[in-house]
Amino acid sequence: xxxxxxxxxxxxxxxxxxxxxxxxxxxxxxxxxxxxxxxxxxxxxxxxxxxxxxxxxxxxxxxxxxxxxxxxxxxxxxxxxxxxxxxxxxxxxxxxxxxxxxxxxxxxxxxxxxxxxxxxxxxxxxxxxxxxxxxxxxxxxxxxxxxxxxxxxxxxxxxxxxxxxxxxxxxxxxxxxxxxxxxxxxxxxxxxx
Numbered sequence: 001x002x003x004x005x006x007x008x009x010x011x012x013x014x015x016x017x018x019x020x021x022x023x024x025x026x027x028x029x030x031x032x033x034x035x036x037x038x039x040x041x042x043x044x045x046x047x048x049x050x051x052x053x054x055x056x057x058x059x060x061x062x063x064x065x066x067x068x069x070x071x072x073x074x075x076x077x078x079x080x081x082x083x084x085x086x087x088x089x090x091x092x093x094x095x096x097x098x099x100x101x102x103x104x105x106x107x108x109x110x111x112x113x114x115x116x117x118x119x120x121x122x123x124x125x126x127x128x129x130x131x132x133x134x135x136x137x138x139x140x141x142x143x144x145x146x147x148x149x150x151x152x153x154x155x156x157x158x159x160x161x162x163x164x165x166x167x168x169x170x171x172x173x174x175x176x177x178x179x180x181x182x183x184x185x186x187x188x189x190x191x192x193x
Contacts, residue, residue, distance in 0.1 A: 007034035015108030017041035081135035091142035132176035
């Protein structure tokens, strides 16, 4: 992918909080390809995980160092996508900062605080559904509304490896990510616009 290929395009990538993470790799590639990028992160979640939280200032400095040219915008937003209105606010902020959005990558995930089928509670299921499925669908809805029929829009919903093998201790996570697997690919317009 050439540095010119995404020049003039704008992307929102969620779940970019660790330099060892998938979201960081995706955002870095978009930035190197010339796109303006707004990334989101939720540090309190990472701090509760075995991998811990990365230095967000270092994450952003490294993303910024990947810019194809000095006119590119690389912006970050701390957001808890479980909060009511947060997905819509993230898209609004991206549009405000970058002028428009062409690309949405829903990479964020709630992991941990899960269990086997016999250990699940309604609260565990709701917490995973809210972040992994509900917020992703609301992000797509807000993206489609602002995209308003412009050609070339792309949405990427990140799922997980549950299709490759069992995840018996992560039933809520696996089920909430599985909800994002669409069996057909359709243009943004299929969302009812």
